[in-house]
Amino acid sequence: MPHYIGIILDEKRLEQVKGTPVEEKIQPIFGGTLKMLVVEVPDEKSQQILKEFERARIDSRGFIEDVPVAFRRAVFEEIAKAKSLDVIDNVLQRLPEIQELAKKEAEYIPPPEIE
Amino acid sequence: MIVKTPPPHGGRLVERVVKKREIGEKMAAGCIEYDLKPTTDPKGVPIRHVYREIMSVCYGFFSPVEGSMTQNDLEGVLNERRLENGWVFPYPILFDISEEDLKSLDVKEGDRLLLKLKGQPFAVTDVEEIYKIDPLDVATRTFGTPEKNPEVVREAFNEKHPGWVIYKCMNPYVIAGKWTIVNEPKFKEPYDRFWFPPAKCREVMKNEKKWRTVIAHQTRNVPHTGHEALMKNAAYTGDIEPCHGILVNAIIGAKRKGDYPNEAILEGHEAVNKYGYIKPSRHMVTFTLWDMRYGNPIESLLHGIIRQNMGCTHHMFGRDHAAVGEYYDKFATQILWTEGIPSFGFEAPPNEVDLGLRIIPQNMAEFWYCPICQEIAYSESCGHTDAKQKFSGSFLRGMVAEGVMPPTVVMRPEVYKAIVKWWKVFNYPFVNNKYLENLDRELEIDLPPMEVPA
The missing domain is CATH 3.40.50.620 (HUPs)
Structure with missing residues (x-):
């Protein structure tokens, strides 16, 4: 059974996929207040992701969650590069680099500037 | 039907906090002292501190429990979720201690032990019983297994379950007895x-x-x-x-x-x-x-x-x-x-x-x-x-x-x-x-x- 990775699109990310075939695949959620791309992950690859990241888990929607920010960022970078959602193999090839970034991320994530 | 406030579990609220300072000082006088320590996971990360259980017992949140459980209470809880007196209670509440610390304390049943926290007197325990546990067994029986609890347990508990790890990482000796807070703490903000x-x-x-x-x-x-x-x-x-x-x-x-x-x-x-x-x-x-x-x-x-x-x-x-x-x-x-x-x-x-x-x-x-x-x-x-x-x-x-x-x-x-x-x-x-x-x-x-x- 496949699982999914949801990538939230902020304005910057939306700009990067504008005009590409990916734009049509954007899903509005929560009344259109959020926009998301959903990447399908075959079972054996989702198992690999779960093994790779200690806290990663499948939530009740079947989505792979609690993965490092670096992982999601890499998924989006590959989508923007390939202009396609078929990117999971490319992301998995980057695992050593993602793991390094995830280690740093376990200690510090910069807080957003909000009023 | 009008619903009324239920009585405390066990019939009365446990309140084991000494409010008068001089009484607390008297209770702590002459006791064997022990500095409370956290339970840590295999990597040394603190995952539990018994002080929280002492607070919740002494302020009555866990009524009718009054302290660290005796072996009979523990077995009752693990077997049928009941204290020795019959009241329902779900979890083992234990003051666990290492063999090394137990030997150095040289404490026995009937003694009063002063528990210190952050270098200050905090609570006393009146020692009723000292016994040995197998932490892995306590952990497993606390949460159940797919074989023994097939109605609701779907997977065997393991190192990824934080609660199971808490019990599994406990020390092998338990000092059972009622707790009393002798030096009332002040909560920080917030x-x-x-x-x-x-x-x-x-x-x-x-x-x-x-x-x-x-x-x-x-x-x-x-x-x-x-x-x-x-x-x-x-x-x-x-x-x-x-x-x-x-x-x-x-x-x-x-x-x-x-x-x-x-x-x-x-x-x-x-x-x-x-x-x-x-x-x-x-x-x-x-x-x-x-x-x-x-x-x-x-x-x-x-x-x-x-x-x-x-x-x-x-x-x-x-x-x-x-x-x-x-x-x-x-x-x-x-x-x-x-x-x-x-x-x-x-x-x-x-x-x-x-x-x-x-x-x-x-x-x-x-x-x-x-x-x-x-x-x-x-x-x-x-x-x-x-x-x-x-x-x-x-x-x-x-x-x-x-x-x-x-x-x-x-x-x-x-x-x-x-x-x-x-x-x-x-x-x-x-x-x-x-x-x-x-x-x-x-x-x-x-x-x-x-x-x-x-």
């Missing part, structure tokens, strides 16, 4: 304004809030709008009218990595009433000190006891209550409170057995966002199941970690601001090793200096 031990909570709800019926909301999370909908809708239960009050009771202590910091949880819930999403005359935020065990149906029993002791008439239970992973059936808690779980000692729901609980359960299904109804909908009412957009705590955590402000329909902006406030303090939005180490060092309290006469 904890101080949410501290309502059972006696005080009952008084505030009755005399200040004027609530006759109160529904409890368990939390270990900052609230999203799905939680808010759960609270608002579950509170429609009551008797001849909806519940007068909603008591949020957060579990505060060491948590699993990835949960939100305690401070953000409390202030996040506070924001719900402070900014009028549920008005403060109907909503109150409190906490209990406990290093959460994530034991789904077992944890729900403890929650029922705590909130009954605090004076609540009802308790809402959602899907996957106090759960982590897929060790238990998603509806294990609701099965317990609907029909009982015989293998855990309940042939009937825990509020229908002798010496059981008297709080009324309110089992709730799910809330989701329905894009067709264009509102947060209840799963048992909304017919657009295929269109549902579920609230997922982990999805929200992912969004928060990426620095995306959740839309108002999912999380109130003031709640998000509480997350960011504490994110800036800890340089991290969630519990991590550093947070746990800092929490262990600082704790939620300070102790006033106390000179103990020789």
Whole structure:
């Protein structure tokens, strides 16, 4: 059974996929207040992701969650590069680099500037 | 039928806190001293501190438990979730100690031991019994196994389950006996304004809030709008009218990595009433000190006891209550409170057995966002199941970690601001090793200096 990775699109990310075939695949959620791309992950690859990241888990929607920010960022970078959602193999090839970034991320994530 | 405030579990509230300083000093005088230590995981990360259990026992949250359990109490709890005196209680409450520390203390039954915290006298224990445990056995029997508890246990517990790890990492000796706090601690900010031990909570709800019926909301999370909908809708239960009050009771202590910091949880819930999403005359935020065990149906029993002791008439239970992973059936808690779980000692729901609980359960299904109804909908009412957009705590955590402000329909902006406030303090939005180490060092309290006469 496949699982999914949801990538939230902020304005910057939306700009990067504008005009590409990916734009049509954007899903509005929560009344259109959020926009998301959903990447399908075959079972054996989702198992690999779960093994790779200690806290990663499948939530009740079947989505792979609690993965490092670096992982999601890499998924989006590959989508923007390939202009396609078929990117999971490319992301998995980057695992050593993602793991390094995830280690740093376990200690510090910069807080957003909000009023 | 008019619902009345239930009596404390066990018939009376345990209150084992010495208020007069000179009496505390006298009780501590001449005792053998021991500095309380945290329980650590195999990597040395603090995952539990027995001081929290001492606080919750002595202030009456865990009534009728009065201290570290004797071997008979422990066996009763593990076998059928009952204390030796017959009252229902779900978890072993143990003051565990290493063989090395036990030898150096040279303590025996009948002695009084002074327990110190942050270098100051904190509590005494009157030693009733000293016995050996097998922590792995205690851990496994506490949570159950798929073979022995097939009604609700789906997977064998392992190193990924934080509650199981707490019991497995305990020391092999237990000093059983009643605890008494001899030096009353002072809570730090922001904890101080949410501290309502059972006696005080009952008084505030009755005399200040004027609530006759109160529904409890368990939390270990900052609230999203799905939680808010759960609270608002579950509170429609009551008797001849909806519940007068909603008591949020957060579990505060060491948590699993990835949960939100305690401070953000409390202030996040506070924001719900402070900014009028549920008005403060109907909503109150409190906490209990406990290093959460994530034991789904077992944890729900403890929650029922705590909130009954605090004076609540009802308790809402959602899907996957106090759960982590897929060790238990998603509806294990609701099965317990609907029909009982015989293998855990309940042939009937825990509020229908002798010496059981008297709080009324309110089992709730799910809330989701329905894009067709264009509102947060209840799963048992909304017919657009295929269109549902579920609230997922982990999805929200992912969004928060990426620095995306959740839309108002999912999380109130003031709640998000509480997350960011504490994110800036800890340089991290969630519990991590550093947070746990800092929490262990600082704790939620300070102790006033106390000179103990020789």
